[in-house]
Amino acid sequence: MSTPVDIILKRNQLSITDSRKKILELFVNNSGALEHADIEKKTGEKFDRVTVYRTLQSFLEKGIIHTIPTSDNSVRYALCKDDCKEGHHHDNHVHFLCNECHTTMCLEDVTIPEVKLPVGFQPAEYQMVVSGTCKECR
Amino acid sequence: MSTPVDIILKRNQLSITDSRKKILELFVNNSGALEHADIEKKTGEKFDRVTVYRTLQSFLEKGIIHTIPTSDNSVRYALCKDDCKEGHHHDNHVHFLCNECHTTMCLEDVTIPEVKLPVGFQPAEYQMVVSGTCKECR
């Protein structure tokens, strides 16, 4: 029988393997964003580092997850909402980075506002990250 | 006599050295943002890689430059405007990343709009990056 995770994988034409299931489960069960190191820790080093890289890469390509821009060197990933099409994302929500617990989370309900760009600039994608103190840490 | 670059360094209590002058000049003369590799290239590998790291680090600490968040693994740096105080930045402008020429630039005149966060979230800093096609590449 198919778990929710299996369904996501099938829908994206990815074969259902152990690593993909476990890593995708992490995203489904965690509301926050994960970085590469988190995933290695949370899977209990069950998978090869290389497999994690490749799994994340294929999830990205299929539009199952998206990256969250940060000012430091750490790339973070989070689940995309269902309406993400392959190669074209609609994650126009704001991301929040907590300075206390260092969690990155998607504020799905907060839409990135429009901005008026100078003449000649053709926007394609908007990203917005707000940092501060989250709900839990106040 | 003091060059503009010397003045910036003095104002920030940094001793005036070759590497600092050359690297800071790069930022002053380039409107766009630079990443570590750019700096090594543009200085013609004149300085040790380690020196570049440390120079950027000290500029960051003094608030002479700021980082621009990206979704890939590359950190980019750009000059701060004069009103940047040490440790506390006022770079509340939008950054633009061109998908054609891959230049990152500061849109100093475009202010990041306010967003209404869910109850309980305490914002401290806002970052916004728009990607697309820039003025030059259309």
Added chain:
DNA sequence: GTAACTGCAAAATATTTGCATCCTT
């Protein structure tokens, strides 16, 4: 059975640290 995925080894890159020497003030 075949194509795709994984794990291991290793290469290529990127970043950090310690220390002796040199330069700025």
Added chain:
DNA sequence: AAGGATGCAAATATTTTGCAGTTAC
């Protein structure tokens, strides 16, 4: 002269690549 900055060597950490063995379909 003194403190800070640099360059070199080397330790760490991160990411990529090739390939042989394994697994999903």
